[in-house]
Amino acid sequence: MTALFNNFNAPGVRIVESTQGFRTLAIASFQAVYMIGSSSVGDYLVPTQVTSLEDFTNQFGASPSEASVKLFFRNDRRGILYFVRTPIAVQRSIVVETAANQTYVATIGGTVVSYVSTGGETKAAIASGLLAAINNSSVANLVTASAGTITDSIIVKVDNPLGSNVSLTVGTNLSVTVTTPVTPAASDYIYAIENSFDVEDAYDQGFILAPQAFQLLTSGADRLAVGNALHALASDAAYDWIALIDAGANLTVAQAQAEGILYVAPQGHASFYYPYLKDLEGGVVPASAAVAGVATRRFKAEGLQQPPAGAKFPVLGVTDVTVKVSTQQQEVLNPLGINIIRNLRNRGVVIWAMRTRSSSTFYSFLPVRVIMSVLNGTLRRGFDNELFSSIDGLGILLSDIAASARSVCSRFWRAKLLFGAAEAEAFEVKCDFENNTKEDLELGNVLLEVYVVPAPSMERLLISSIRVAIGTLPLGQTNLEAQLLPTTEA
Structure with missing residues (x-):
């Protein structure tokens, strides 16, 4: 309190208006x-x-x-x-035209990637080797290579569909065409x-x-x-x-x-x-x-x-x-x-x-997931005003936080989102010095625990119809009807 007077030097009265107590939090939407x-x-x-x-x-x-x-x-x-x-990334197809004893070269974004064929390899094997070389090179942070629709081809796709186009040229016995799809x-x-x-x-x-x-x-x-x-x-x-x-x-x-x-x-x-x-x-x-x-x-x-x-x-x-x-x-x-x-x-x-x-x-x-998500969303956005507040030794701040959460849960219960004949059966809120240790408080940490019972939804209904004898109802009571039935003289 003394600190509040540091900049109040002249005689007089100054009014400082503030709020106190718990706040009613706005319920989150799921629309x-x-x-x-x-x-x-x-x-x-x-x-x-x-x-x-x-x-x-x-x-x-x-x-x-x-x-x-x-x-x-x-x-x-x-x-x-x-x-x-959704953007659609540029995609190109590299096709191995001829299998030969040579070095197959693709230059991607200025980086040269090569695969050496020693002879006797099929076009599919060369394509597979060049694919691995691309994905293991430094250019792999710009593009991703994958197998093409035919065995002797490679699909090279730009990783960032909104980034600048990555150039691609190829050497001998290779061809390249743009194959960017119409849909993502x-x-x-x-x-x-x-x-x-x-x-x-x-x-x-x-x-x-x-x-x-x-x-x-x-x-x-x-x-x-x-x-x-x-x-x-x-x-x-x-x-x-x-x-x-x-x-x-x-x-x-x-x-x-x-x-x-x-x-x-x-x-x-x-x-x-x-x-x-x-x-x-x-x-x-x-x-x-x-x-x-x-x-x-x-x-x-x-x-x-x-x-x-x-x-x-x-x-x-x-x-x-x-x-x-x-x-x-x-x-x-x-x-x-x-x-x-x-x-x-x-x-x-x-x-x-x-x-x-x-x-x-x-x-x-x-429905249970929706209820829990809306509760979480309400509580997640509800305490911005309490952040960066001093934690008092009387527990007033903790009590206000708990009261705000309790108010939310009460409204959930009255709206039939929580299950229970009374509030005590539907939810419980705890935020005090019992579940907030002095070590946590020293670190600026406050724990609010909210226990809730979401309302279940009916998926199956079993109807049991039981045929009983005349005079046997009502169940569990004196069979008055049986006593009042007329008797037949022998």
């Missing part, structure tokens, strides 16, 4: 949807909000993601969608996922998806790489999103099962969906955009604790699914965490599952 894809125009690697299909085409032009954007807005007309345009490769999608978001930009929480990638990438390994990149971003504690992962195009039920179980999301930050959908125009569209639209539409109507699934919120803007999955097949797939879209009579096209790719019973259902 944003981030879609990774390619387009003919627009800024690269910039999450750009689009408000409709027309707005999307005005900003990004022609795009393989157009049908997915359309499907999202058909399921949530007021949805919040950010589109990220797996590495391009991954580059966009890893380089389009900055933690400090504080993007709202929500779903991230790349339906175009899963539909157009023909290699299962490529799809897995993209899906794992989506999950890595979503599971980052600074983001805490959920990745919606599609199966590959034209997969059978068995193939979808084999692909889906490859994804692992320990804390439930990824969900896998199969099959694809048929939209109103007759096109085939991956399911993830529809799932995101159903989710955000239901969140607005009924709360964040509700799953994006069920007959109450069918998929809009579609006529059918591309593969009919039977109940017997789903009985195998559902426990494995393979979410199925079905066309059920008198119910329409419905998302008939709500699992994540987690094997933990704590995180196996998507």
Whole structure:
């Protein structure tokens, strides 16, 4: 207190207004949807909000993601969608034209890379040797070489799709052509996922998806790489999103099962969906955009604790699914965490599952992941004003922090996001001198522990109907009815 008077030298009264006590924290949202894809125009690697299909085409032009954007807005007309345009890296093909006893030379970005053939080698062997030489040279920090579509060729791809073009020339018995694809490769999608978001930009929480990638990438390994990149971003504690992962195009039920179980999301930050959908125009569209639209539409109507699934919120803007999955097949797939879209009579096209790719019973259902993510997001952004504050010996600061967190949990409980007949059964908050040692406090560390019980969601309902004899009800009570039944004289 004495320090406050250091610059108060003249007689008089000065008022210093401040705040005290805990603050009511704003509850985080889970309404944003981030879609990774390619387009003919627009800024690269910039999450750009689009408000409709027309707005999307005005900003990004022609795009393989157009049908997915359309499907999202058909399921949530007021949805919040950010589109990220993926750049496509320059790609060239080096072909070994003739096998000879010579040195094969490629000059990449001014660096000479060579492979010496001693004679007797096939063109495929020479291509393999030159490929290894490129990836083991200093130019490997600019480009990546991989096997081409034919055995005597090499694909050389620029690592940074937005960087300056890397020159490439070749010597005798080699030829080079530009083979940059029209749509992104797996590495391009991954580059966009890893380089389009900055933690400090504080993007709202929500779903991230790349339906175009899963539909157009023909290699299962490529799809897995993209899906794992989506999950890595979503599971980052600074983001805490959920990745919606599609199966590959034209997969059978068995193939979808084999692909889906490859994804692992320990804390439930990824969900896998199969099959694809048929939209109103007759096109085939991956399911993830529809799932995101159903989710955000239901969140607005009924709360964040509700799953994006069920007959109450069918998929809009579609006529059918591309593969009919039977109940017997789903009985195998559902426990494995393979979410199925079905066309059920008198119910329409419905998302008939709500699992994540987690094997933990704590995180196996998507609504639980949403609840925990929103709680984490609320607490993560709620204490900026308390940072860089003095820790008093009376525990006032710690008490205020605990009270703010307790207020958040209370609002979650009243909104039915937490389970319990009373607050004490739903959550507990601790931030005091018992769980904050003097050693930690000396280092400027404060620990806030928040224990919560997320509301579970019903996936299965078992109805037991029991036929009983006349006069045996009500159960567990004096059988008054039996006593009042008329008797028959013998």
